[in-house]
Amino acid sequence: MRPAVDREAYGRSAARLAVLGLFLAVAGCRTTTPPPLIPPFTPLPTPKPTPPPTPPKPLPPKAPKTTGKLEVPRLKEWRYIVIHHSGTDSGSAKKFDQFHRNVKHWDSLGYHFVIGNGHGSRDGEIEVGPRWVAQQHGAHTATSGNAYNNYGIGICMVGNFDAKAPTPAQMQAITDLVAYLQDRCKISNRNIKLHRDCKDTRCPGRKFTKEMLLARLPNRASGPSFWSRDSLLLNWLK
Numbered sequence: 001m002r003p004a005v006d007r008e009a010y011g012r013s014a015a016r017l018a019v020l021g022l023f024l025a026v027a028g029c030r031t032t033t034p035p036p037l038i039p040p041f042t043p044l045p046t047p048k049p050t051p052p053p054t055p056p057k058p059l060p061p062k063a064p065k066t067t068g069k070l071e072v073p074r075l076k077e078w079r080y081i082v083i084h085h086s087g088t089d090s091g092s093a094k095k096f097d098q099f100h101r102n103v104k105h106w107d108s109l110g111y112h113f114v115i116g117n118g119h120g121s122r123d124g125e126i127e128v129g130p131r132w133v134a135q136q137h138g139a140h141t142a143t144s145g146n147a148y149n150n151y152g153i154g155i156c157m158v159g160n161f162d163a164k165a166p167t168p169a170q171m172q173a174i175t176d177l178v179a180y181l182q183d184r185c186k187i188s189n190r191n192i193k194l195h196r197d198c199k200d201t202r203c204p205g206r207k208f209t210k211e212m213l214l215a216r217l218p219n220r221a222s223g224p225s226f227w228s229r230d231s232l233l234l235n236w237l238k
């Protein structure tokens with residue numbers, strides 16, 4: 001008879017276990033949160049937009065090598081650069097200084113700078129005159145009102161450019177000097193003048209043109225730039 005009792009007991013135990021299991025399953029449903037199958041969505045951090053690379057600022061033109069003092073602490077209010085040739089085959093600042101004192105009876109060399117051609121001074125040598133050192137007006141382009149002498153930096157290139165073009169070293173020197181003076185004195189390309197632009201003369205000869213110089217300058221635009229003294233903005237504000 002034992003097996004019948006056991007079967008009965010077994011049946012009861014199984015029923016209890018089933019009830020318990022059901023209870024636990026229901027209770028479990030209520031209390032346990034199943035782990036999420038897909039992890040919660042975390043948005044990726046938005047990458048910061050990379051700013052476009054800033055173009056490097058153009059460096060100011062390097063001061064050219066000169067004979068005499070080019071860097072002066074205080075500048076006169078210069079508005080023009082006036083270019084001349086000497087009309088002679090040779091020359092130097094000293095030679096022209098003597099001529100201007102002794103023959104013209106001026107107090108010193110009329111130009112602010114002289115650029116040599118290898119005859120009388122070195123080829124491409126930039127000599128600084130006393131008028132630049134003292135920031136004194138020039139004596140090179142007399143006109144009514146004298147604007148070019150009062151506000152013009154006078155540069156004389158040695159040579160007769162009606163007969164012969166400037167040497168490559170002279171062209172390099174005038175380019176470097178003009179670019180430097182433009183930057184320091186804020187002079188636009190428009191205010192770079194040849195002597196013949198200011199009065200009735202052939203100086204500085206037909207083999208030197210303004211275009212030859214402008215083509216070599218870092219700031220090739222021929223109009224006044226915003227910073228120049230004769231710029232449209234400044235004129236409008238006046």
Ligand SMILES: [Zn+2]
Pocket residue numbers: 083084085195203204
């Ligand atoms: Zn001249």
